[in-house]
Amino acid sequence: MKGSSLPPAYALHTAHNRDIKKVPFVELHNQRLQGVVSSGSDIERVYVSFVQAGSLDYSCMTNNNRPCGGLRGSPCNHIHMLVDAALQQYGAQQVAAFLRLPGDPNQWQSAHAILRQSGQPIPSMASDIFSRFLEDLHHLMLEVDRRPLHSMAWFIQAG
Numbered sequence: 499m500k501g502s503s504l505p506p507a508y509a510l511h512t513a514h515n516r517d518i519k520k521v522p523f524v525e526l527h528n529q530r531l532q533g534v535v536s537s538g539s540d541i542e543r544v545y546v547s548f549v550q551a552g553s554l555d556y557s558c559m560t561n562n563n564r565p566c567g568g569l570r571g572s573p574c575n576h577i578h579m580l581v582d583a584a585l586q587q588y589g590a591q592q593v594a595a596f597l598r599l600p601g602d603p604n605q606w607q608s609a610h611a612i613l614r615q616s617g618q619p620i621p622s623m624a625s626d627i628f629s630r631f632l633e634d635l636h637h638l639m640l641e642v643d644r645r646p647l648h649s650m651a652w653f654i655q656a657g
C-alpha cells in the first residue's frame with residue numbers, strides 16, 4: 499500500500515488547491531455553508547462549523563457536540579478557515595450568491611469581508627454535518643477502491 503499520497507479521485511474532488519489538512523470537508527448545502535475543520539492542536543479532534551445563508555448566523559462545535567471555545571461573540575478561526583476554503587473551492591461569485599450577500603460579489607473575496615457581516619451564534623448539532631462528511635468520504639473510498647484516506651485520521655480513534 500502506498501503511503502500518504504492522496505488518491506486521484508480525492509484530488510479531483512478538492513479542486514483549486516484547497517488545503518484539506520485544515521478543512522477536510524466544505525459544501526454549500528441546505529442554506530448552509532458548512533463543513534469540517536481540523537483542530538490546530540489535536541489531530542483527533544475536528545470542528546463542525548456552518549454559516550447560515552441570509553442571516554449569516556453561525557455555529558461551531560466539536561464532533562462530540564461540545565461548543566467551540568473560540569466563539570466569543572464573533573465567528574472563530576474555524577469558521578474563518580471554513581469560509582476561506584469555500585471561497586477557494588467555489589469562488590466568490592458562487593459563495594456570495596449562496597449566502598445571499600448583497601452587491602458586487604467581488605467585494606466578498608475573503609472570509610474576513612464576509613464574516614464582518616455575520617449574525618448571531620446559533621445552537622446546532624454537529625451530527626448532521628459530520629455524517630455528511632463521513633458519507634462523502636465513504637463515496638470517495640468506493641471510487642478509489644476502498645484504499646484508506648488521509649482524512650480518515652481525524653475520526654479513527656487511537657487504539
Ligand SMILES: [Zn+2]
Binds near residue numbers: 566567577
Ligand atoms: Zn470554532
